[in-house]
Amino acid sequence: MNLIIRKATIVDPKSPYHNQTVDVKITKGIIEEIGTSLLNIDNHQEFHHDDLHISQGWFDTSVSLGEPGFEDRESITNGLNVAAKSGFTGIALQPNSYPIIDNQSQVHFVKQKAANSVTDLFPIGALTKGCEGKDLAELYDMRNAGAVAFGDYNKSLSNANLMKIGLQYVQDFDSLVIAYSQDETIKGSGVANEGIVSTRLGLKGIPNLAEELIVARNLFLLEYTGGRLHIPTISTAKSVALIKDAKKKGLKVTCSVSVHNLALTDEKLEGFDTRYKVTPPLRSEDDRKALLAGILDNTIDCITSDHNPIDIENKKMEFDLAKNGTIGLESAFGALLTILPLEKVVEKLTFGKQILNIESHKIKEKSKASFSLFIVKDNWTFGKENILSKSKNSAFIGQPMKGKPIGIYNKGKLIVS
Template identity: 40%
Template sequence: MNLLIAGVTIADPNSQFNQQKCDLRIEQGKITDIDTQLGVLTAVNGDTVIDGSGLVLSPGFFDLNCSIGDPGFETKEDIYTATAAAAAGGFTGLAVLPHTKPVVHSKGEVAYIINKAKGNLVDVLPVGAVSQDLEGKELAELYDMQQAGAVAFSDGTKAITDDGFMSRALQYAKGINGLLMVYPENKSIAGKSQINESKNSVLLGMKGLPALAEEMHISRDIFLATYHDAPVHISNISTAGSVALIKKAKKDGVKITCDVAAHHLVFTEELLSDFDSNYKVKPPLRGKTDVKALISGLKDGTIDAISSQHRPHEIEFKDVEFEIASYGIIALQTVLPLLIKAGLDAGQIAEKLSINPRRLLNLTVPVIKTGAEANFAIYNPAAEWTYNADNNFSKSANTPLLNKKLTGKVTLVYNNKQLQSYG
């Protein structure tokens, strides 16, 4: 399908056309022409013409932290529903976590995901487990998984608690130019916590998870990364203290990167006052000071990327008492509206959601330029829409944003010579 996109604003810091209104022609999967003189490019026979007035065109979004449940937990989400939700949210690439059944801890599981996702508009890239069965005791088959197509290594939502094991894992990953993406939580401090430790947790009568648990774990990983001169990526940071630790470590030359989940840039612990389990996430929703620090950390470069932290669950895991509900929300379709609500502009969204996630994984970064393979999302930053059961493409519905009016809507995605549009 050939496209002519007229008068769209490009948001791509790597493009010479960044922040300019342009006409673009797409032919057989490639950007064949871009012109800032609107109206110079005209439609020819067979072109699909798209009016880009008021719309933003960005390199396709890429998610560093997505759970899909496939294999083994397909009742939560499978590859087909996850990619459908991803495309509707502007994502043309997903790094999927290994906490499935079986765990993605050998080349066989990596090959399964790659083969099942072949031919999709959305690129699905497996993240292999760091440890066998996510137990944090023995290294998984890191090299074999990397050779089979794993783009990084993580134990998903499980923190690596054994310091010696983490040290060995970093050393081994460095030897194969692999990246460890680790969840930061000191389990002995965290215990069986439910929400952020604060006056709010006392008021609600629930055990609080102190910021200390996250920050102690990050401090350990900073020491180990320094000792081995090895890269480490911290997933889903949530506190002001974490931002400060990582900012200093970067200044000191430590090879550390991090990301933040979109909902931690908007939601705060006050939303838990009516015990809505759809707001139960891990790390927990924090205070306003933390949210302010996270947004500041994004803007000053301390935080490298934004992730969805997509965690689908069946209704019986969420529509229960708060104390026994599972952690997590579905998020692929709501990342963009949350970032707009957080005050990020189109350039910052492209950098943190499209460019940096791919750079961290040493993947090809799509650029909006003549001759490039077409990989982009188009969205209307001002469009209001209601997220509901009819337009939710996920298999699950565990989100506090269902039936809420949101601002910022993806209208079209293009990748792998495939197009999907949304009214």
Template identity: 40%
Template structure:
């Protein structure tokens, strides 16, 4: 089926049509047949995209779909549905599953439905067996099976020797190590950011230093051993400054932030809403501002959803007992719009930049290119509830609230999905 998208404004700095309002014809093979400011006719279906923006298909560099092992929270089928409704055509899933993604068969299982799916899932392989930080997995086997990067999931790789050896080993194929910077001893039993608010609320804090010390350590090991290192979910002002300096000195380093870090600070925890319990915790307003500045100057490469489903038994508890995490994919667009970031400033952090870091191809929006596209309406309003959410879980602080900004359509792998 051929589809005509009318009057969409293209946001793609790599395209010759960037910033232009055009009509786009996608043929029945899933390729962009024509782009023109003039009228195009003959399509089987037409989408009126007046007021909407069209970009390359979004890529989420961090999501947990809990499959295999914890499918009651999310599974690969519901995960793909969530991604599709959220604008993501590719998703890198973390190895925090049961069993861990640590064998060739595990990697192949994650990608097993890709041939027939709009949303393409990419496996991130575990660095160590069962994510215990002790024994290496068969990293080259995982790479050959299709793993796009290696990490400990939401855990830090705390063993310095293993981290150094991983950086060196991955150089055999220019592989990427993703590490979460957290000193687990300094953050142990912590519930929120350490500061004035934690003192007022009487909750044990997690100091910014727990993140910053690990950033310093990892950068020193990177300097010593070489390789490629990506910091996952940074959250503090000092961490941004350290990574900015490392980049200026030529380090092979990149980083991401979770979108929800732009929406909340530690001051929002006065409600004791367990849906606001995340890891790393929401920091101060000064930290949030530093994240925005890091996005603006290119220090922060990627924005991720940090999609982390939790069931009711894990969230409807006292704050200190509840598990951390937010189902962040479907609210990523409203959060970014709420942060008042211009589309040109964040689109590349969910398209070209994560694709470059993971070594995945992503064609510019041009005639003849494969249609891997996301169409969204920044003005559309909707409510996150059981009717609109595709997730099997509902742990999101925006649950039941009206939001602004909605993905209207996605195109990829010769398929399309409309969200009207």
């Protein structure tokens, strides 16, 4: 659709129009003109919204959708519509469906299902067959089919030699290993952060050490093999320090943190509400502050919603037995703006494209039009009525929000909530 977006404040430090309030004229998916009070002589549709801001399209590096196999949790079509209305022009899809995305036919399947959606879908292929940690999956074939990286979602690879081989192998076709980090023997049967709260509540604890041991091991392996490594959803102060030191050494390592680990702590577990049972667990306030500092000094490269829909049968049960995970697309931007400056939020919601070598588009004339639309002044509280996903397992119900996504323009189409 041809469109003129009226009086939008541009948030894009790479754009010559950064922090300016302008009109943006889009013709056939290309930004034709940017200026003030643009004439509409070609009968373009027009869009206006109070306090409207636009940025380069946000990208989420970790989204689970269920389909194929768990369509009751979420479908690809609805999940991508949720992402669009939550301000995301692109997502990286985790392979934790049934069957697992561990071969080229599964990559083709999810890409085909997403073909007509306005939000772009980029599949992550499983690093090992069936995400079982025993044998490498068909990495090269999946890469040729469109997989942008390889990792076993929320499963740490215990076999260090297999991780080493994986890091070496993907260098042949310039790809990326995603290495979730948690020592399962240290974690044991833990269900919450090991600390004062878990002790008081009688919940078995997961010490920070469980994460930090594997982060350190994987960084040693990366130093040995070379190549590129992404460590997702870190949660502890020591993990931030380890990655900071690795970057100083010149290692090609990136990392992410989830919105809920940035905004919430294990104090939320007081009511044994399973919406707060996530992987890695919500940590202490000291860890949360260290994660925020890691964002501000760019040790942490990007922020993910780590959107993981879980059906009610697997959430409404005893805390020890409930599945880990929270949805997060709908609440990501509003929650982040309560704790971080706007430009930093936009930076960390867009940097994932650089990690995965996905093309970015500056907001300038003659560039492809692909951006997120949002407001920044609104203060409100996230409620069940704001959930667009099939599953309702949000850790942010009742949380204060600032600002709100309006939608996206991508692939020549405008989607607004």
